[in-house]
Amino acid sequence: MKRDEFGFVLPNLYYQFLSEWEEIDPYEIGDSGICLYAKEDLQERNETYQIEEVEPDYFMIGQEGDLAYFIKKNSDDCIYENDLGALGSLEMKIVAANVYDFIEKVLKEEL
Numbered sequence: 001m002k003r004d005e006f007g008f009v010l011p012n013l014y015y016q017f018l019s020e021w022e023e024i025d026p027y028e029i030g031d032s033g034i035c036l037y038a039k040e041d042l043q044e045r046n047e048t049y050q051i052e053e054v055e056p057d058y059f060m061i062g063q064e065g066d067l068a069y070f071i072k073k074n075s076d077d078c079i080y081e082n083d084l085g086a087l088g089s090l091e092m093k094i095v096a097a098n099v100y101d102f103i104e105k106v107l108k109e110e111l
Contacts (some may be wrong), residue, residue: 006043006059013052017036066083068087069102077097
């Protein structure tokens with residue numbers, strides 16, 4: 001997998017996470033209900049939810065029901081969240097410094 005496979009440069013730690021996660025199934029974070037998409041699903045999920053049209057600076061990497069998680073394109077490693085029904089109208093909220101911090105916070109039930 002190339003760092004710019006999706007038309008932008010993936011953040012360093014998220015790229016590392018995808019490189020380590022070689023499964024074709026989503027990464028389920030404990031029993032939280034939150035999943036991070038496998039690299040094979042990323043493009044399809046972003047197209048299905050029309051992320052490019054409503055939030056062109058962001059790329060969806062996972063979700064829990066209507067709550068979605070994003071990285072910012074060509075940016076740092078921060079993880080953002082937003083309600084899928086409010087995309088384009090509510091500002092993205094930073095929830096973690098990087099994907100590993102995000103997983104740790106979810107497992108500790110800090111999110």
